[in-house]
Amino acid sequence: MNTCLLANDEYWMNIALSFAKENIGLTGVNPSVGAVIIKDNQLLSYGITQPGGVPHAEIVAINKLTQDELKDATLYVTLEPCTHYGKSPPCINKILASNFERIVISTLDPNPLINGRSTELLNNNDIKFTVGVLENKAIEINQGFLKRIKTGAPFVTVKVAVSLDGKIATYKNHSHWLSNEYSLKFAHLLRFRSDAIMVGKNTYLIDKPKLSCRLPGINDKKLLKVTLDRNLKELYPSDDNLIVYTLAKSNQKNIISLNEENFLEDVLNDLGARGINNLLVEGGGKLITSLLKCNLIDKLILVTVPIIIGNDGIPMIENLQIDKINNSFRLKNIETFNLKGDNIQTFIIENKE
Numbered sequence: 001m002n003t004c005l006l007a008n009d010e011y012w013m014n015i016a017l018s019f020a021k022e023n024i025g026l027t028g029v030n031p032s033v034g035a036v037i038i039k040d041n042q043l044l045s046y047g048i049t050q051p052g053g054v055p056h057a058e059i060v061a062i063n064k065l066t067q068d069e070l071k072d073a074t075l076y077v078t079l080e081p082c083t084h085y086g087k088s089p090p091c092i093n094k095i096l097a098s099n100f101e102r103i104v105i106s107t108l109d110p111n112p113l114i115n116g117r118s119t120e121l122l123n124n125n126d127i128k129f130t131v132g133v134l135e136n137k138a139i140e141i142n143q144g145f146l147k148r149i150k151t152g153a154p155f156v157t158v159k160v161a162v163s164l165d166g167k168i169a170t171y172k173n174h175s176h177w178l179s180n181e182y183s184l185k186f187a188h189l190l191r192f193r194s195d196a197i198m199v200g201k202n203t204y205l206i207d208k209p210k211l212s213c214r215l216p217g218i219n220d221k222k223l224l225k226v227t228l229d230r231n232l233k234e235l236y237p238s239d240d241n242l243i244v245y246t247l248a249k250s251n252q253k254n255i256i257s258l259n260e261e262n263f264l265e266d267v268l269n270d271l272g273a274r275g276i277n278n279l280l281v282e283g284g285g286k287l288i289t290s291l292l293k294c295n296l297i298d299k300l301i302l303v304t305v306p307i308i309i310g311n312d313g314i315p316m317i318e319n320l321q322i323d324k325i326n327n328s329f330r331l332k333n334i335e336t337f338n339l340k341g342d343n344i345q346t347f348i349i350e351n352k353e
Helices: 003-022 059-060 092-096 116-124 135-141 145-150 183-194 203-205 263-273 287-293
Strands: 034-039 043-050 074-077 100-107 126-132 155-163 166-167 198-201 223-228 243-248 256-258 278-281 299-305 331-339 342-349
Touching: 003 034, 003 074, 003 100, 003 135, 003 287, 034 059, 043 059, 059 074, 059 092, 092 116, 092 223, 092 278, 100 116, 116 126, 126 166, 135 145, 145 278, 155 183, 155 287, 183 331, 198 203, 203 223, 203 243, 223 263, 223 278, 243 263
Parallel strands: 074 100, 100 126, 155 278, 155 299, 198 223, 198 278, 223 243, 243 256
Antiparallel strands: 034 043, 034 074, 155 166, 299 342, 331 342
8 A cells, every 4th residue: 555645544543542441331222323424535524433333433424425425435443334224224225325445444344244345245236435543542542342253252351450569458448548639530421431340249348339430421421230140149139230149049140150160251251142342340359260271361450559558458360270381471561650659550361372
């Protein structure tokens, strides 16, 4: 590709990606997509996938313009346009009818109903197209949707606040508030960008967390609450916004009985079947350890607070029985920043099987 053309494509795709970021967590089972329409190197229109998933970004952008304005323009879109009937008609039909000169797509949609079909239709209609511009950025924005489509399970992000010596609470299980107010706001932003939030049984019953998003302007976001209670010795409310996974039998609608074998994997697959793209896990230590042992953590966000609790505190990770350093979980730091003294680090597990 021409170097100048690539640079121009990256410039406009970056703008489309910035729009896509705006509605992360608001589009339900659908991905959050951004689109911009350019003509004579001028921005004519833009679109973002709307809350609930429809209308799609391309349609929002196209509907702002006349047919004359659309003719010979270039459409930049962060995910391959859909080619099937879902909540709305195929976007590709509207695109083909708009007489675009060129379509630039950041990444293809892995959905077998769509994958590569839009580019095939563009090719059949003699419309120029380019695929793969800033693809990694587009994949990151919709990491949950893309993983669910490929594997059936949501993208699992673990967020945990720890002391310098790796403790999540004192020996009396006191942890309020370990991190500062700025880190707490960051935690609520993570919740806003997620579809469901999971905590262990002890965290749910002892801490009684609200598990809600409490930031001004976005505090109406409803998260699906998830907890695990293998033996089901406690009573849980019959709440459509709460799911309890267990090994025990129950007739309660929101209590889901699973088999012991592959219990955690089945939990994630059930959440994926419910359309959960992004799952945020906020502890406690037992749950995080179990997910780690089963290689089910996609991203770890560590909020390190400049305090020391001591060896009698509750650890972030319980015993792993790792006998050799080479067998340790090796993490790669992909982002670090500081919030008024709290250090925020994001990791992926490099040797995840």
